[in-house]
Amino acid sequence: MPKTLFEKVWDAHVVQAADDQSPATLYIDLHLVHEVTSPQAFTVLRERGLRVRRPDHTVATMDHSTPTTPRGADGTIPVTDAVARKQLEQLVANCREFGIPLFELGTANQGIVHVIGPEQGLTQPGMTIVCGDSHTSTHGAFGALAFGIGTSEVGHVLATQCLLQNKPKTCEIRVEGQLQPGVTAKDIILAIIAEIGVGGGTGYVLEYTGSAIRSLSMEERMTICNMSIEAGARAGLIAPDETTFEWLKGRPHAPKGAAWDQAVAEWRTLPSDPGATYDHTVVLDANTLAPMITYGTNPGMGMPITGRVPSPAAQADHSQRIALDKALQYMGLEPEQALLDHPIDVVFIGSCTNSRITDLRAAADILRGNQVAPGVRVLVVPGSQQVKAQAEAEGLDQVFTAAGAEWREAGCSMCIAMNGDQLQPGQYAVSTSNRNFEGRQGRGGRTFLASPLTAAATAIAGRIADVRELLGVAV
Amino acid sequence: MEPITTFAGRAVALPIENIDTDQIIPARFLKVTDKAGLGDALFSDWRANPEFILNQPHAAGAKILVAGHNFGCGSSREHAPWALLGFGFQAVVSTYFADIFRNNALKNGLLPIVVDAATLDQLISMCAEDPDTLLSVDLEQQLLLLPDGRRVPFPIDAFSKHCLIHGVDQLGYLQAQAAAIAAYEARHPDRVNTLAAGA
Ligand code: SF4
Numbered sequence: 001m002p003k004t005l006f007e008k009v010w011d012a013h014v015v016q017a018a019d020d021q022s023p024a025t026l027y028i029d030l031h032l033v034h035e036v037t038s039p040q041a042f043t044v045l046r047e048r049g050l051r052v053r054r055p056d057h058t059v060a061t062m063d064h065s066t067p068t069t070p071r072g073a074d075g076t077i078p079v080t081d082a083v084a085r086k087q088l089e090q091l092v093a094n095c096r097e098f099g100i101p102l103f104e105l106g107t108a109n110q111g112i113v114h115v116i117g118p119e120q121g122l123t124q125p126g127m128t129i130v131c132g133d134s135h136t137s138t139h140g141a142f143g144a145l146a147f148g149i150g151t152s153e154v155g156h157v158l159a160t161q162c163l164l165q166n167k168p169k170t171c172e173i174r175v176e177g178q179l180q181p182g183v184t185a186k187d188i189i190l191a192i193i194a195e196i197g198v199g200g201g202t203g204y205v206l207e208y209t210g211s212a213i214r215s216l217s218m219e220e221r222m223t224i225c226n227m228s229i230e231a232g233a234r235a236g237l238i239a240p241d242e243t244t245f246e247w248l249k250g251r252p253h254a255p256k257g258a259a260w261d262q263a264v265a266e267w268r269t270l271p272s273d274p275g276a277t278y279d280h281t282v283v284l285d286a287n288t289l290a291p292m293i294t295y296g297t298n299p300g301m302g303m304p305i306t307g308r309v310p311s312p313a314a315q316a317d318h319s320q321r322i323a324l325d326k327a328l329q330y331m332g333l334e335p336e337q338a339l340l341d342h343p344i345d346v347v348f349i350g351s352c353t354n355s356r357i358t359d360l361r362a363a364a365d366i367l368r369g370n371q372v373a374p375g376v377r378v379l380v381v382p383g384s385q386q387v388k389a390q391a392e393a394e395g396l397d398q399v400f401t402a403a404g405a406e407w408r409e410a411g412c413s414m415c416i417a418m419n420g421d422q423l424q425p426g427q428y429a430v431s432t433s434n435r436n437f438e439g440r441q442g443r444g445g446r447t448f449l450a451s452p453l454t455a456a457a458t459a460i461a462g463r464i465a466d467v468r469e470l471l472g473v474a475v
Numbered sequence: 476m477e478p479i480t481t482f483a484g485r486a487v488a489l490p491i492e493n494i495d496t497d498q499i500i501p502a503r504f505l506k507v508t509d510k511a512g513l514g515d516a517l518f519s520d521w522r523a524n525p526e527f528i529l530n531q532p533h534a535a536g537a538k539i540l541v542a543g544h545n546f547g548c549g550s551s552r553e554h555a556p557w558a559l560l561g562f563g564f565q566a567v568v569s570t571y572f573a574d575i576f577r578n579n580a581l582k583n584g585l586l587p588i589v590v591d592a593a594t595l596d597q598l599i600s601m602c603a604e605d606p607d608t609l610l611s612v613d614l615e616q617q618l619l620l621l622p623d624g625r626r627v628p629f630p631i632d633a634f635s636k637h638c639l640i641h642g643v644d645q646l647g648y649l650q651a652q653a654a655a656i657a658a659y660e661a662r663h664p665d666r667v668n669t670l671a672a673g674a
Contacts, residue, residue: 015659016652022634025652027659029666037552039508044646053656059669065506083506090508101669127666134551134575150553150579152645160649162656166632168574198493199545202571232548234574253667298493298548319492319543326491416502437497437549439520 002273005239006170006205009145009270013128015162023164029127030144031157032113033060033100035091036418037132041155042094054161055099059122062088062105063112065418068381068408077106077409081420098158111384111410114138114352118222119386121251125240125267130157135352135434136235137228141221142248143240143270145205148229168234169279171204175212177286182468184362185220186354186432186451188212188284189227190292190302196282198300201233204280207272208238212286218247219358226353227434230299239271290475291467293339294436294449296327301436303339305454305466306475311335330438331446332426339448339464344428347378347459348441349452350408351415351433355383357390359432359452364396366456366470367403373462378405379421381413405459417442430458476584478642482565483611483620484538487528488602492543496576499547499555513554514561529562533606540567541598546587547576556580566612568619570595581635582645586612588619588629597621614640 129146139146228236290304415433423445
């Protein structure tokens with residue numbers, strides 16, 4: 001029977017099949033660990049006298065609560081928040097005790113967990129990958145089955161390298177056509193979530209297919225898979241192809257020599273077979289997509305940048321009406337209002353959605369030779385130390401600082417606002433991150449999600465801007 | 476984990492759809508290394524408003540939270556069910572739950588109870604009319620018992636139900652599969668070695 005990519009990866013990892021009484025036991029190839037969701041899991045191991053079964057399938061980094069402020073005279077990044085410091089020290093202690101490799105704060109390979117996995121070549125097609133973090137869906141861009149888990153499950157994987165899983169359903173999201181100038185992968189995924197809603201993917205693994213997806217770079221594919229969770233999906237997948245192999249080749253943990261050829265041969269068997277069926281299909285036309293922006297307090301509340309905020313009164317469903325009304329109140333927006341030219345206090349370029357080198361290049365291309373509007377704070381936060389080094393080698397840091405933006409150390413930063421990088425109550429931000437929930441970027445802060453291009457154009461204007469005007473594209 | 480079979484308690488309604496984990500517990504409370512005290516941080520930003528439902532006297536001691544559609548979307552933070560349990564909730568009722576939240580809840584003995592939209596609407600009105608609305612849950616029978624005598628069935632997967640009723644720990648269940656896991660590892664070459672030199 002023809003199989004989908006998801007079914008192939010799933011079937012290859014079943015340790016014990018599901019039956020009427022219990023879910024399947026799934027083997028996990030790679031377990032990514034960070035400081036925030038792991039401490040209580042290590043505590044459970046210690047309480048029960050357990051070891052980590054496969055430290056060689058596990059890797060840890062520091063990202064969520066780490067400062068992105070400049071290094072001290074000794075070259076280290078000072079952690080002034082005592083609670084965060086304790087959490088980071090706990091991760092160091094846990095990794096030492098259990099023999100897990102750790103990318104410590106400020107060291108050459110440290111960065112956001114979903115940036116470093118691919119960067120190191122640890123993320124490979126056909127794998128199962130988990131992390132105590134919902135954006136683990138990012139790694140699906142390589143054709144790996146990757147999903148977020150809770151801390152109890154982090155403990156399960158540490159102790160047994162396995163997880164109990166109920167098999168999700170599959171949904172194909174087919175995106176055909178070609179993106180217009182100024183429209184990016186971020187706009188594709190924001191359009192998808194606006195279409196299916198923040199609960200639309202619940203219970204499903206999404207597989208993104210179609211000519212528009214095939215033509216995307218790996219970084220762009222990661223942006224798309226990253227936000228699968230924002231539609232509620234268990235995971236997002238894109239079939240591996242030449243773009244994938246090209247990107248992975250030569251990375252530190254990618255197979256070498258004959259092992260590489262063998263791996264590629266195996267990876268070529270992964271794409272969904274002709275005739276394989278999905279439980280559901282959604283089709284999107286890339287040709288007609290515009291830059292997207294969110295207006296509300298979940299990522300599904302998005303629209304083309306030239307659009308108008310919807311009216312609660314026009315919603316069919318009572319609870320949608322309440323939710324939209326509440327969102328607009330929080331955002332300080334009126335029904336039918338246009339967002340173009342809405343004033344902005346902060347622009348955040350970063351997060352595991354859009355902090356890779358290509359994102360920074362795209363933002364720098366817009367900012368080069370321009371100035372950030374007076375009174376606007378712009379933070380550019382590379383996703384990893386590797387991205388930071390690469391950007392500096394290309395002089396992008398100079399472009400950002402010359403324009404008046406802040407160039408920071410690597411980490412999650414204002415995406416989750418745990419490390420001191422945060423909005424003040426009432427401030428408006430255009431952010432390249434993935435969540436515009438109430439208070440996500442700081443208590444009372446108000447977030448518009450958009451692409452790096454839109455963020456950079458907005459930084460210059462000081463108001464929400466349509467990058468297509470800067471690019472001289474007819475709208 | 477303590478076995479769960481039946482319980483009864485006051486219900487409070489929070490009729491907002493898509494309540495996300497950042498509302499349930501904002502990220503600034505995630506810098507902890509244990510689970511203690513998280514109940515105080517539950518819905519912290521919303522609780523800053525004195526009118527908020529959980530600040531009302533009848534919310535103290537409530538055991539069942541009746542929420543709008545799609546509860547628990549967003550992050551994988553298990554701090555969300557820990558905070559709900561810490562506050563005293565033993566169940567959340569909604570029309571559906573985000574996958575990771577549901578998994579996390581079940582592993583901690585917090586029951587995600589799925590009902591249809593009409594039932595949810597009725598529960599919300601009941602709680603609005605009578606702040607002392609008492610609901611009970613019979614997990615064995617998979618029933619939510621309403622004050623008017625109605626018995627509303629709810630779904631739960633057989634495995635989670637078994638674990639909750641018998642207080643079975645899922646880690647222990649996985650550990651018991653050690654032989655099958657070892658056999659799997661023997662059949663499949665490692666796909667990656669994070670400890671490999673030269674990386
Ligand atoms: S960048 Fe944001 S979404 Fe990504 S892992 Fe960090 S906190 Fe989570």
